[in-house]
Amino acid sequence: MESVAKKDIRALTREDLRSFFLERGDQAYRGDQVFEWLWKKGAHSFSDMTNLSKNTRAVLEGEFVINHIEVDRMQRSQDGTIKNAVRLHDGLVVESVLIPTPKRTTACVSSQVGCSLDCKFCATARLKRMRNLNPDEIYDQVVAIDRQSRLYYNRPLSNIVFMGMGEPLMNYNNLLKAIDKITGDEGLGMSPKRITVSTSGVPKMIRKLADDGVKFKLAVSLHSAVEETRTSIMPFNATFTLSELRESLMYWYQKTRSKITYEYVVWEGVNDKQEDVEALVDFCKFAPAKVNLIEYNPIDDGAFQQAGEHVIDMYVETLEANGITVTVRRSRGKDIDAACGQLANKS
DSSP states (O other): OOOOOOEEGGGSOHHHHHHHHHHTTSOTHHHHHHHHHHHTSOOSSGGGOTTSOHHHHHHHHHHEEOOOOEEEEEEEOTTSOEEEEEEOTTSOEEEEEEEEOSSOEEEEOOOEESBSSOOTTOSGGGSBOOEEOOHHHHHHHHHHHHHHHHHHHSSOOOEEEEOSSSOGGGGHHHHHHHHHHHHSTTTTOOOGGGEEEEESOOHHHHHHHHHTTOOSEEEEEOSOSSHHHHHHHSGGGGTSOHHHHHHHHHHHHHHHOOOEEEEEOOBTTTSOSHHHHHHHHHHHTTSOEEEEEEOOOOOTTOOSOBOOHHHHHHHHHHHHHTTOEEEEEOOSOGGGTOSTTOOSSOO
């Protein structure tokens, strides 16, 4: 007889679970107990659910699976950064990173296996997009990193950035479902203000974020405010142009009144001229903005090179002179290929 694939129990809502037990003549609150085990307590097997009878656990085992992630390999950098190779239930692998600083621990989380976009300077973009991650697979990365934060740094995870593999807004529904669980009382109860979703700039979805009234922060991976330059390094910019991106961000700001962060790498011979800085200043003017100048982390072919310190200084001085907040971010975890743009399953 052909075996029927069991359903992943975490695809069920709390109400679905309550109904499941009622239909079997059991108490609805059993569904609440299972829901809490799955999300608040992060149970990986039905045998963990010790306040359920053995018979109930056997019924669940017969009907469902819990497709949890496994941290296949963990690497620790000299600077304390931890990179996880995360194996999914179907054997595919994504990467997530724990970044510690004296005051906080940040999880850098993946949203897709591979990436839908084609940025020339990013190792992840060379992996073709295999599939979107499910909400529980996104959530599990956060749970795993929270445990590592408590184990190695003696404190809970404080911040989350969606800057791992993939374009988060190309996996919109699953991303929002995962964040609902991360911020909800029935999950991890984290404040949405501690979560940043970083996008390469998908105007339609940025507008949707604004319409959906999300409370987390938005960061845009910009890297150039000159149309031809941005298209040369981020070819999808030919479809999602800078003017469209800017209009969508204006809409975001009007709706949310939330400051926009721009992630920006300065490369030698690409965006290292005074006119590049001036274009960035002009692009930022419509709303309160912060620019993170990120140190570039080379990928194998060496086609892109970090601009010199004097260029970074020029950016900082020009931005500050125009009233734009700017920080220079030094990379973490470079020795284990865990830094921005380096996630490519090399571990």
